Amino acid sequence: MSTARFRPPLGLGSAAIGPEEEALVLDVLRRGELFRYYGNDPARPPPMVAAVEREAAERFGIPYTLGVTSGTAALEVALAAAGIGPGDEVIIPAWSWISCFTSVVRTGARPVLAEIDASLCLDPEEVARRATPRTRAVLVVHYQGAAADLEPMLHAAHRRGLFVIEDCAEAPGATYRGRPVGSWGDAAIYSFQHNKPITAGEGGLVATRDLRLYERAVRLSDLGQYRPHHAQVTPPREAPFSGGQCRMSELTAAVALAQLRKLDRIRDHCRRLKSRILAQAGNLTGFSWRPLADPAGDFGFELYGYAPSADAAAQLREQLDACGVWCQKRTGTYPQYHREYVKTGLTAHPALSPFRDLSPWPAHGYRAEDFPRTEDLTSRFVALPIGWRFTDDDADHIASSLRDVTTGTSG
Ligand SMILES: Cc1ncc(COP(=O)(O)O)c(C=O)c1O
Incomplete structure (x- = not known):
């Protein structure tokens, strides 16, 4: 494969x-x-x-x-x-x-x-x-x-x-x-x-x-x-x-x-495949789906689940990758406090910086240690994107791969 x-x-x-x-x-x-x-x-x-x-x-x-x-x-x-x-x-x-x-x-x-x-x-x-x-x-x-x-x-x-x-x-x-x-x-x-x-x-x-x-x-x-x-x-x-x-x-x-004008068609496709994956994957050991404020309203183009630890998440990603299931994060989102522009706190002109009165920098509220929950959650998730060209068979393969890797029966 x-x-x-x-x-x-x-x-x-x-x-x-x-x-x-x-x-x-x-x-x-x-x-x-x-x-x-x-x-x-x-x-x-x-x-x-x-x-x-x-x-x-x-x-x-x-x-x-x-x-x-x-x-x-x-x-x-x-x-x-x-x-x-x-x-x-x-x-x-x-x-x-x-x-x-x-x-x-x-x-x-x-x-x-x-x-x-x-x-x-x-x-x-x-x-x-x-x-x-x-x-x-x-x-x-x-x-x-x-x-x-x-x-x-x-x-x-x-x-x-x-x-x-x-x-x-x-x-x-x-x-x-x-x-x-x-x-x-x-x-x-x-x-x-x-x-x-x-x-x-x-x-x-x-x-x-x-x-x-x-x-x-x-x-x-x-x-x-x-x-x-x-x-x-x-x-x-x-x-x-x-x-x-x-x-x-x-x-x-x-x-x-x-x-x-295609938005609903794209969304309905993703939702249908998402539901298919969830139904076929069933309850998974050591993997819990991202809880949503309104599951029915989700667009469904990316399924997120949590492993118990960052190491377990990395291992799951590797195993899914070996099954041909691409599960790297597709968004460019990062915790803001890890980004360069937050670490420097600079603006093009120093007088424009809203942080100029905060010293030393990075101040409290702009460092990783100030966000234990965000750090924990974002280190443990695995993201499974659904593409426009994915078929029912693809959804079934994702679900069965997930079942295999979480029960330890893969590769
Ligand atoms: C949550 C969020 N807000 C804003 C933007 C900015 O959009 P753009 O890339 O069109 O400037 C993006 C996209 O990249 C985004 O993901």
Whole structure:
């Protein structure tokens, strides 16, 4: 058996690219309209970014969405649109993607790291533990397809007046208690980066039900401007301010739109194979599945389980690999305190660092020893990705390999 049998291509969405993406990209190219705000006909602006925004709003249950260049840009825009800035603190999971940390730093606010729970998402109880009078927001990351426990999280955050941003970059189409993730908090972000369930190579969305936040997000993404397309959504009320530039292009939107329309098919495929693996694997010795806040709402593209120790997890990975089951972590997520930019605490200009008053550095709250639970959980998991091209037979092989390696009958 090939040891590469289950090595999935990076990203689910990229494996599902086909004639639909091709047709929409060709449509943009043939019209020669690559910029969202104007094209050949002054009376008819190009349609692709506007269509992504409209269809994403419907699909994710959030009325106002804005296309931007990446999930990271979406995070920076959402935080700044919410008014987060110097002197503020934002609670983020210690185990999260790089930009969950850097986007907060770039607003001038201080990211406050918090423990995750066994779902590998932010522990809702951490909101009360980490909140200080300077805390302004909580960034909730729905890790690899699965929702964080939103109800207690929102309760803890909103009773303290904290703004909640849902980071849905890794979980578009996942639900919590029957409602899409992203529709629960005060704002949400999405990513179309290559290694995501749906992709356009790069790209992102900011979503909110708050019109003021929407207007500020538009201005932040378009050099402070607020063009007629957006004025039709809601008339301008904010005094113009200097913004950055992270507008989504029509070409990106063409791919993103075709992918968005495939989201449910991709998700249903993953869910079906996930259920098949779980049913066939049954109870496993020395291996427990990641407990989820809402198992029915999981996207299902990556199954996580825990071994009793880091050594046992490493051994399981090796044995599964020998069976042709690829089980290396597919996300680029790390505990933030292990990353270089946290170890230095630096920003491009020293005066911009939200850590400049904390000495010695790394201060308490930015070192591995401050996060025993996150350290323990992330050292013991084994991740089993499910690819778009995986078949029922592949699912059966994963399940039987798991049974074999946990009962010691493999190789
Ligand atoms: C949880 C999370 N947030 C934000 C991002 C940033 O998205 P992008 O890569 O599009 O900037 C990513 C993806 O890489 C992510 O996984």
